[in-house]
Amino acid sequence: MIMELNMFQDLFKTPLHALHIEMGGKMIPFANHEMPVQYALGVRKEHIHCRKHAGLFDVSHMGQLRLHGVNAAKSLETLVPVDIIDLPIGKQRYALFTNKQGGVMDDFMVTNLGDHLFLVVNAAFKEQDIAHLRANLLGEVELEVIEDHALLALQGPEAAKVLASMNPAVAGMFFMDAAMLDLIGIECLVSRSGYTGEDGYEISVPADRANELARALLANVAVEWIGLAARNSLRLECGLCRYGHDIDTSTTPVEASLIWALSKVRCADGERSGGFPGAKIILEQVTTKNVSRKRVGLVGFRGTIARDGAILFNADDKEVGVVTSGTFGPTIGYPIAMGYISTPLATRGTIVFAEVRNKKLAMTVEKIPLVSQRYHRG
Structure with missing residues (x-):
């Protein structure tokens, strides 16, 4: 009991912490927070429920920020290889902070709400990102750290139907749309996005009303709480990176197969090309496609799981x-993974061998995503 108390000492709690305990959530330390890793339903059943119906996730540990000022978009654009200036009002975009070596410092979501930009950054790197922004924002741009809002994610094929019962306007939104909407009398920022590969929404809600909204969503028979473990297997099946694992300061966006996230206007010839940290390295890789390694999907043949850090070998036993x-991928029914391999081997069907407990586990290179993404693009 003393060890358990020490484990959670000094950890932050989300506004929904008491509800997780009430609902039987198994709590663990995660990104400086006490978070539910699973519920009584179990990881595999939670995963499948989200794929078939609707899963509710507490992601309040993420950092929520606002950038105010007429130069907010121009200033943020100097830090990312992404088009922020022309991001339409009511639209959200995936973005990357890069460093001078072309590595990824963090990935985040940015939304243009007209009078300000709204950012959601990774929990474990929230303080780093805040410091980075404060040190590098240009002009009269004000950074506001949002402390009084929780963040919920409702994901799955029935998510739209569930949320539309609270406000029909959500049904008319498309992937990466965002709007301020009333949900059961609560003003919320709703975006049609998420981290599972499924259609769904992320909802920024005032912290003092988060419990009320969560209970209202859970009252729908289609909705179940989903913990961190199933969130991880869901995003991995759909090829979504986890910062600190699949991308970090040593990986460039091109190595990470994230060229799609680099805006053309920032990479093609023109006055807005480049101008972000590591631009020379990244743009050369975009042009030449010349990288020594690439991020790929991997599927195992047996029940043994190759975890992060497992070394990959070819048939000649060369690393x-x-x-x-x-x-384990519950949708696929086999162990799954992502990793980096030498570019010549980064083709679908290549057999590689992961070293797991001094044994070589055969895995097949597969195209990412391993399970098709089902975003509502209209």
Whole structure:
């Protein structure tokens, strides 16, 4: 009991902490917070429920920020290889902070709400990102750290139907749309996005009303609480990176197969090309496609899971890469992973071998995502 108390000492709690305990959530330390890793339903059933119906996630540990000022978009654009200036009002975009070596410092979501930009950054790197922004924002741009809001994610094929029962306007939103909407009398920022590969929404809600909204969503028979473990397997099946595992300061966006996240206006010839940290390295890789390794999906043949850090070998027992994320894929029914391997081997069907407990586990290189993403693009 003393060890358990020490484990949670000095950890932050989300506004929904008491509800997780009430609902039987198994709590663990995660990104400086006490978070539910699973519930009584169990990880596999939670995963499948989200794929078939609707899962509710507490992601209040993430950092929520606002950038105010007429130069907010121009200033943020100097830190990312992404088009922020022309991001339409009511639209959200995936973005990357890069460093001088072309590595990824963090990934985040940015939304244009007209009078300000709204950012959601990773929990474990929230303080780093805040410091980075404060040190590098140009002009009269004000950074506001939002402390009084929780963040919920409702994901799955029935998410739209569930949320539309609270406000029909959500049904007319498309992937990466965002709007201020009333949900059961609570003003919330709702975006049609998420981290599972499924259609769904993320909802920024005042902390003092988060419990009320969560209970109202859970009252729908289609909705179940989903913990961190199933969130991880869901995002891994759909090829979504986890910062600190699949991308970090040593990986460039091109190595990470994230060229799609680099805006053309920032990479093609023109006055807004480059101008972000590591631009020379990244743009050269975009042009030449010349990288020594690439991020790929991996599927195992047996029940053993290759976890992050497992070394990958070719048929000649030569080291060719490393696993960065690994778990069991309930949708696929096999162990799955993501990792980096030598570019010549980064083709679908290549057999590599992950070293797990001094044994070589055969895995097949597969195209990412391993399970098709089902975003509502209209």
